Amino acid sequence: MKNKLRIKGTMIAFAFIIVLFNHILKIHPQIVEKYYSNSINKLTRQVLSFITGIFPFSVAEFLVFFLIILLILILITLIIKIRRGGFLEQLLNIIVYLSVLYILFMLLWGFNYNRxxxxxxxxxxxxxxxxxxxxxxxxxxxxxxxxxxxxxxxNSQGVMEISGGYVDILPRAIKGYEKISAKYPQLSGKYGPPKPILLSEKMCYTGITGIYIPYTGEANVNISVPDFEVDFTAAHEMAHQRGFAREEEANYIAYLACTNHPDLDFQYSGAIMALINSMNALANTNMTDYKQLTAKYSAGVKRDLEYDYNFWSKYEGKVQKVANNVNNNYLKSNGEKEGVESYGKMVDLLLAEYRK
Structure with a gap:
């Protein structure tokens, strides 16, 4: 009994140490970059990704369900313990459970927010x-x-379509990274391919197009979205897989991977997703200029954007709002805040590239 308590106490204490260590590393990005992101963590990410890459399905998708079910069982046990005794012991188990998840998250990937x-x-x-x-x-x-x-x-409706769908798209996504990793070695390495999410259609209700799970090293893609978004999403999640945690930076890296890709569908995906982000920033700044520029869209681009708008309109609702709030709080907790002079980090990076 004492040994169990000692182990549990150690795990909780270690989690607090990781929290403190994380705050210290925020002011030393060079150390994180050299000794974590481009050394031990890069190796860890590649090994995890290689192992899970053996499976044709997303291991992470099953792991998430397992962890959720496990947490529910622990909470149910906690409620039972309230009536029968042993509440504090079970509460301690929940804290240990969350501490272990946090420790693994940070060691496997989380410190990349500080690179x-x-x-x-x-x-x-x-x-x-x-x-x-x-x-x-x-x-x-x-x-x-x-x-x-x-x-x-x-397709017959005049909307951009990729023959073969995600089955054709996902294996080709690596080609863009093979091109840009020559210029940016931080993006190099051997990783497992992006994986399709089985519950993609249900995932649309959250407004999420993809997710990277550090516990398995997999880049997971919502395959129910319009084809031009699948290309970009795969490249975006692969940026996370390569240790770039910040969302807007992953967007810009995805843009680079797509626009440098040898295949036209990826090039178009990178260009139109950069266009959507930049035009949204312009709409928030100058609606007159925004309307003037939308008149320059080709008929094909207009059809694709209208189709994309109508597609996502079907899934708007409370689930999406809750998911957005959870995601925003998660990002804020990891320091993803832009200054008041920013158009958004991805657009700022696009502007910096444009000037250069």
């Missing part, structure tokens, strides 16, 4: 940008999207 920001790695200068610069960026992305759109396939 060098990608703009420093890429040599890009983030600065306050004018509305004119944002306008020019959007105009450039519209031209690129229009040009690429006429070279990709579409």
């Amino acid at each position: 060098l920001s990608f703009d420093k790695i890429a040599g890009l200068k983030i600065q306050k940008s004018s509305e004119k610069e944002l306008y020019n960026l959007c105009d450039s992305l519209i031209k690129r999207s229009n040009t690429l759109r006429v070279r990709v396939k579409e």
Whole structure:
């Protein structure tokens, strides 16, 4: 009994130490980058990803359900203990359970939130940008999207479509990383392929297009979304798999992986997703300029964006709002906050690249 209590106490104490250590590392990104992200954690991520990559399905999807069921059982036991005695012991078990999950999360991936920001790695200068610069960026992305759109396939409804769907898309996603890892070795390495999520259609109600699970090292993709989003989402989750935890940086890395990809569907996916983000920023800044630029969309781009809007409209509701709140709180807890002069980190990175 004493040994069990000692072990439980040790796990809880270790979790508190990790919390303290995490706060210290926030002010030492160079140390995290050198000794964690690009050394021991990179090896850990690759080994985990290699092992789970053997399976054609998402191991993480089953693991998540197992962990949720386990937590529910622990909570039910806690309620029973309230009536029959042993409440404090069971409460301690819950704290230990959560402590172990936290410790594993941080050791397997979580400290990557403290690594060098990608703009420093890429040599890009983030600065306050004018509305004119944002306008020019959007105009450039519209031209690129229009040009690429006429070279990709579409279905009978005139919407961009990829023959073979996700089965064709996911194995090809690595090609973009093979191209950009020559310039950014931090993105190199051998990892398992992105995995389709079995409950993708249900996942749409949360508004989530993909998820990276550190416990298995898998990049998981919602395959029910429009095809051009599947390409980008796969590249986005693969950025997390390579140790880039911040969402907006993963978006920009996905853009790089897609636009440098040898296949046109990925190039178009990267361009139109960058366009959506940039135009959203412009709409929040200058609606007149926004409306003026939307008139430049090609017929194909308009159809794709309308289809995407209508697709997500079907899933709007309370579940999505709750999921967004949970995700936002999670991101804020890991320090993902942008300054008041920011258009959003991805757009800031696109602007920095545009200027360069």
